[in-house]
Amino acid sequence: MEIKKSRFLTLCIVTLLSGVMFLYPVSNVNAFSEQVIQHGATGEDVIELQARLQYIGFYHGTIDGVFGWGTYWALRHFQDEFGMPVDGLAGDQAKDMLVRATDYNKDFVRKNLEEGNTFTHYGGMPWEHQVKRHHSGRQQTPAPQQQQDQGEQQPAPEKQQDQAEQQPAPEQQPDQAEQQPAPEQQPDQAEQQPAPQQQPDQAEQQPAPEQQQDQAEQQPGPEQQEDQGEQQPAPEQQPEQEEQQPTPEQQPDQAEQQQDTDQADTIDDAPIEPTSVNIPDGYSQNDIQLMAQAVYGEARGEPYEGQVAVAAVILNRIQSPIFPNTVSNVIFEPRAFTAVADGQIYMEPNETARRAVIDAINGWDPSGEAIYYFNPDTATSSWIWSRPQIKRIGKHIFCD
Amino acid sequence: MRRWILVGILAIAVIGTGAWGYQEHQEKNAMMIQAENNYQRAFHDLTYHMDLLHDKIGTTLALNTNEQLSPQLIDIWRLTSEAQMDVGQLPLALLPFNKTEQFLSEIGNFTYEVAVRNLEHDPLSEDEVEKLRQLYVSSDEIRQELRTVQHQVLNENLRWMDVELALLSNEGPYDNLIINGFETVEHAVQGYSEAQFPNLIAGMPEQHDGYLNISGRTLSEREAEEKVREEFNLNDDLTLSIAESGEGAQLPTYSASFDGQEEHGYVTLSKQGGHILSFMLNRDVNETQISLNDAQHRAEELLADQGLENMILLQGSQYSDSGVFQFIYQQDDYHVYPDRVQVKVALDNGDILGFTTRDYYRNHKEREIDEPKLTLEEAQDKVNPSVTIQDYHLAIVEDNRGDELVAYTFLGTIDNDTYRIVIDAETGMEVYVERLNDVESKWG
Numbered sequence: 093m094e095i096k097k098s099r100f101l102t103l104c105i106v107t108l109l110s111g112v113m114f115l116y117p118v119s120n121v122n123a124f125s126e127q128v129i130q131h132g133a134t135g136e137d138v139i140e141l142q143a144r145l146q147y148i149g150f151y152h153g154t155i156d157g158v159f160g161w162g163t164y165w166a167l168r169h170f171q172d173e174f175g176m177p178v179d180g181l182a183g184d185q186a187k188d189m190l191v192r193a194t195d196y197n198k199d200f201v202r203k204n205l206e207e208g209n210t211f212t213h214y215g216g217m218p219w220e221h222q223v224k225r226h227h228s229g230r231q232q233t234p235a236p237q238q239q240q241d242q243g244e245q246q247p248a249p250e251k252q253q254d255q256a257e258q259q260p261a262p263e264q265q266p267d268q269a270e271q272q273p274a275p276e277q278q279p280d281q282a283e284q285q286p287a288p289q290q291q292p293d294q295a296e297q298q299p300a301p302e303q304q305q306d307q308a309e310q311q312p313g314p315e316q317q318e319d320q321g322e323q324q325p326a327p328e329q330q331p332e333q334e335e336q337q338p339t340p341e342q343q344p345d346q347a348e349q350q351q352d353t354d355q356a357d358t359i360d361d362a363p364i365e366p367t368s369v370n371i372p373d374g375y376s377q378n379d380i381q382l383m384a385q386a387v388y389g390e391a392r393g394e395p396y397e398g399q400v401a402v403a404a405v406i407l408n409r410i411q412s413p414i415f416p417n418t419v420s421n422v423i424f425e426p427r428a429f430t431a432v433a434d435g436q437i438y439m440e441p442n443e444t445a446r447r448a449v450i451d452a453i454n455g456w457d458p459s460g461e462a463i464y465y466f467n468p469d470t471a472t473s474s475w476i477w478s479r480p481q482i483k484r485i486g487k488h489i490f491c492d
Numbered sequence: 493m494r495r496w497i498l499v500g501i502l503a504i505a506v507i508g509t510g511a512w513g514y515q516e517h518q519e520k521n522a523m524m525i526q527a528e529n530n531y532q533r534a535f536h537d538l539t540y541h542m543d544l545l546h547d548k549i550g551t552t553l554a555l556n557t558n559e560q561l562s563p564q565l566i567d568i569w570r571l572t573s574e575a576q577m578d579v580g581q582l583p584l585a586l587l588p589f590n591k592t593e594q595f596l597s598e599i600g601n602f603t604y605e606v607a608v609r610n611l612e613h614d615p616l617s618e619d620e621v622e623k624l625r626q627l628y629v630s631s632d633e634i635r636q637e638l639r640t641v642q643h644q645v646l647n648e649n650l651r652w653m654d655v656e657l658a659l660l661s662n663e664g665p666y667d668n669l670i671i672n673g674f675e676t677v678e679h680a681v682q683g684y685s686e687a688q689f690p691n692l693i694a695g696m697p698e699q700h701d702g703y704l705n706i707s708g709r710t711l712s713e714r715e716a717e718e719k720v721r722e723e724f725n726l727n728d729d730l731t732l733s734i735a736e737s738g739e740g741a742q743l744p745t746y747s748a749s750f751d752g753q754e755e756h757g758y759v760t761l762s763k764q765g766g767h768i769l770s771f772m773l774n775r776d777v778n779e780t781q782i783s784l785n786d787a788q789h790r791a792e793e794l795l796a797d798q799g800l801e802n803m804i805l806l807q808g809s810q811y812s813d814s815g816v817f818q819f820i821y822q823q824d825d826y827h828v829y830p831d832r833v834q835v836k837v838a839l840d841n842g843d844i845l846g847f848t849t850r851d852y853y854r855n856h857k858e859r860e861i862d863e864p865k866l867t868l869e870e871a872q873d874k875v876n877p878s879v880t881i882q883d884y885h886l887a888i889v890e891d892n893r894g895d896e897l898v899a900y901t902f903l904g905t906i907d908n909d910t911y912r913i914v915i916d917a918e919t920g921m922e923v924y925v926e927r928l929n930d931v932e933s934k935w936g
Contacts, residue, residue, distance in 0.1 A: 127783030132808035132815070132930075135780075153908045160931040161910035165882055181785070368933045370809040372816075377932055395749065396774035397758035413597030414590045416580040426531075426583035427659065444774070454816050455834040456770060456848050458758060460741045473659075475588050480740030483747060492740040 157366020389431025641673030708765025864917030
């Protein structure tokens, strides 16, 4: 019975909403740039993407500006739930939908990224509760008090009416809902109107944009909902597979204004820097640095391919059974590299050496799979001449 | 008077210099002793570990029960890796000591493979027992040689620093007892290893049978040059230096390098068929203008130009100023992981900065793929239940030994981590599970 009722209700709301949509065309101010964002990308767009996906509870990783696997699955789930083709690419459709369905507190994100804080960007939680200033853990577990208060299993959507008034806080409960708090409170407003639990009365006068994909599964306590629903049609949203209902942005201006006035002076146009980087195949940046130092010390006067080849030799040695198995052990093997013996390895490498190392790790090997090389003008061992030679690059002869 | 002052100053200077020199000398000595101690420790460890290794192999031969056998073999495997570590810390890199190192690594591989398999179902074969017996004999030889060297070192107070110096002064034959001792060890291994492990000589045995499917006519140096000029639209007045590979190359190649105004290029192509195996262009890249997605389209155009068809993107990553893409071959529904191509694209104007098709040409062929024996559901059951499966596909992968097999590849998550889980489509074994970790936070 209840379920039926709420379905009916949803239907009404959806109809109503489509009307609303025409009346309030959505403006994409301060949103994504033009590009299609894909797995592996880095930059400010990725930060926004992660923040927005986190806002509606799809993304639970760190907001770091690198589109890794976590972001990829989050985006796919988002596309799936909102009835878009699931391709893991943030194109126009996905970006538009995100902009409508979520909020992005750019200044909050910028501030925390720049200060190096651990933070989250869930919708429906006060911002200040989502920041942990010290680097004590990689990720803050967003364990908002509110969630417990509001019942563990279903973050019942009825409770944020007040916030909803200003900013639509679409409720979204993907599979992970149990582990993670679905975004519940609109933090900015929460400050001004604290203790949202105490406001059922106010709630009655205010629309509650809601969003529930699968009401049958979630048992969204329909009674309360009905009450509110009768008094004022809460714009609800139900992303069914086929028809996509953009989330209502009823008062975007208001919301934005608010943020603007709050933080007008901190806004600047410099791009937000990601706090992470892509690394090839599990090589740490520090391994890359160490290899770059070795390459720089050994081959800085060589042509670019000669530098890549030296880096490739280090990697081939790690693969080879007769050499140690780690970057540091190969490099610091006594008498393996002259740059280690005479201390040139402690010079600061240039960008070219670093680039050469990354190319080598990514699979370029101009040496032809060599595990030795030597400079024929200065080679001290007659044994090295006996190795089968592969090729010469610059001053070095590479051999097997 | 003045003279006395001068004498005084000079005397102080002399005493000062002397004191300073003495202090320097002391410090240098301390450092030398420190370095010597490290070498000594590694060396004595090595002899001890080889001794223990010999011991363990001996015990293994006498063991009867399989329950005991596995831990024993694991122990041998551990000892070989310890011994390899010790060797890695000694200044032997320029000594011909690699046979011994290979020998150690082969013992390690052999014992590991036997230890991890199910010995209840699949007990040691006659051959393997015989191999162990051989290992026992030859490890005894190595052990004795090393103990002899150790005795000399202890008895005659030999210093590894002297080995360093001898190696530095080069021009063998070296008149150094340690070096001679190690050469004897190497000699002992050589006689044994060639008989027992035929592929020991190869640096990387798993890669040795590659490039079997390269086809085409053999190019002359001139033709190779023309091919490069044509391929990369190089002006005729641009000098191109071209070189042939030597006898050590697995695949005979030509390498060509050229210098443009702002860039430096390097191309390797196979003599046979003139396939471009690798291309690199080094230049300064300006501010990022295009997205990774656009860059991917450029990379795909390049693949088409190179005549590489049915390639699908495995991974794309944005580095500071370039995008690097890994493509793999797709045959029917199967993702063929060994046939890999990497492409690097500049993010300022979308130019190709490089590509390498080495893996592709090493492994590529049209494969006769057997239908998977397991259904998707059956394979899925083999995946750890705590993994949430997000995506899957059929694949051709290489196992540890480098053999290709048909498998189901699952991409799954546990909390925020993503894993690639490869299940053998025939036996249902987990071929491997890897945590996909390609993002790292900036340190500091």
